[in-house]
Amino acid sequence: MASPTPIDPRDQALLSLLPRNGRGHFKVYLGSAAGVGKTVRMLQEAHDLRQRGVDVVVGFIETHGRAETAALVRDLDIVPRTSMTYRDVTLEEMDLCAVLARAPQVALVDELAHNNVPGSVHRKRWEDVLDLLEAGISVVSAMNVQHVESIAPIVQQALGVVVRETVPDWVLGRADQVVNIDIPADELRRRLIDGKIYALDKVPTALDHFFTAENLTTLRELALREAASSVDRERMELVRRETGRSATVHASADRLMVAMASHPPRTAALLHKARRIAGRLNSDWYCVYVQTPSERADRIDTSIQRALVSNIQLAQRMGAEVVKLEGDDVAAAIIQFAQREGVSLVLVGRSERSWWHRIRHGSVVDRLLSRDLGLDVLIVS
Numbered sequence: 001m002a003s004p005t006p007i008d009p010r011d012q013a014l015l016s017l018l019p020r021n022g023r024g025h026f027k028v029y030l031g032s033a034a035g036v037g038k039t040v041r042m043l044q045e046a047h048d049l050r051q052r053g054v055d056v057v058v059g060f061i062e063t064h065g066r067a068e069t070a071a072l073v074r075d076l077d078i079v080p081r082t083s084m085t086y087r088d089v090t091l092e093e094m095d096l097c098a099v100l101a102r103a104p105q106v107a108l109v110d111e112l113a114h115n116n117v118p119g120s121v122h123r124k125r126w127e128d129v130l131d132l133l134e135a136g137i138s139v140v141s142a143m144n145v146q147h148v149e150s151i152a153p154i155v156q157q158a159l160g161v162v163v164r165e166t167v168p169d170w171v172l173g174r175a176d177q178v179v180n181i182d183i184p185a186d187e188l189r190r191r192l193i194d195g196k197i198y199a200l201d202k203v204p205t206a207l208d209h210f211f212t213a214e215n216l217t218t219l220r221e222l223a224l225r226e227a228a229s230s231v232d233r234e235r236m237e238l239v240r241r242e243t244g245r246s247a248t249v250h251a252s253a254d255r256l257m258v259a260m261a262s263h264p265p266r267t268a269a270l271l272h273k274a275r276r277i278a279g280r281l282n283s284d285w286y287c288v289y290v291q292t293p294s295e296r297a298d299r300i301d302t303s304i305q306r307a308l309v310s311n312i313q314l315a316q317r318m319g320a321e322v323v324k325l326e327g328d329d330v331a332a333a334i335i336q337f338a339q340r341e342g343v344s345l346v347l348v349g350r351s352e353r354s355w356w357h358r359i360r361h362g363s364v365v366d367r368l369l370s371r372d373l374g375l376d377v378l379i380v381s
Helices: 009-015 038-051 067-073 096-102 125-134 152-159 169-173 185-193 200-208 213-243 267-281 302-317 330-341 355-361 364-370
Strands: 026-031 056-060 082-086 089-093 106-109 138-144 177-181 256-260 285-291 321-326 345-349 376-380
Touching (some): 038 067, 038 138, 056 096, 106 125, 125 138, 152 213, 177 213, 185 200, 256 267, 256 302, 256 330, 267 285, 267 376, 285 302, 302 321, 321 330, 330 364
Parallel strands (some): 026 177, 256 285, 256 345, 285 321
16 A cells, blocks of 8 residues: 655645634734735745635735735735725725635735724724634734734833734734744844835834834844744644643643732733733733722722723733632732632732831731742732
């Protein structure tokens, strides 16, 4: 009996994009900044798929006027965009309904973090992508690392750049593959100078502001870390599929939790820090809120309740399991939960209460630190 013909590794990688078990495969090209080549790689992959008989379409590709990108689009099957008028301006968006009706095996959907025009089926393009995946259509998409929700504040603090379009961390966590398109900062600046990213009249401003060597190096490091975390998640998921068992390290030391007060001023920073640590540890993480009798729904201040709900929603978007406990003793409730769930790292915010209040009523942070419970406590200022 003749031996089966080995599958070309390149074919195997490409064909892994095909839908499986009724759900589309989700692949994301991640970059440090505009111009690294994410869209070009998407289009090259589409041509490879097409040559192998895969039904692939362009759902939405933004060429940004780049000749190389436009040339790669021409021979592909393109689903026409839909035109929408907003504030007397006509804009084009991906026609989600048309792509669903066309039902290809694979769709290219660029700029995952894009905000759709008001009146679209969804507010965000990543929501469109989720619909395609659930319909059994595989999606190849692209985004820059600063648009990851938990990384946007880091970019704002380090680079002074406000990121207005973001993708929740849990969406990127659902990707079957995250591929980092990495080029050195000097090479990216050279591409900018050569007019391969922006029009030449915009180059001097870009070089002096966003595209500084320091900024690009910072973004490159963030992209590499995010991609590395994604590779580890993919590896664990592969083990789970093949063995039916979780690939998480048995030791519970990898579990962490955020102890969230009802209205702390730095909750967002606390959650961002927790998400980054959890990503590096490939661990589950919890956001725990202890409701005391004075914070029951009929007693809590309305503004504080709104802030609490907003923070809980933020934690959920970042992939935390949110847990509400009830009790008079906040520290005791946190300790009991940590012991029950095998948590060994607790993140807390620095207390904003006066020293006199802490002397009279005690401090949750001090009690967590004083107990010999095997808990590591990270105080985030």
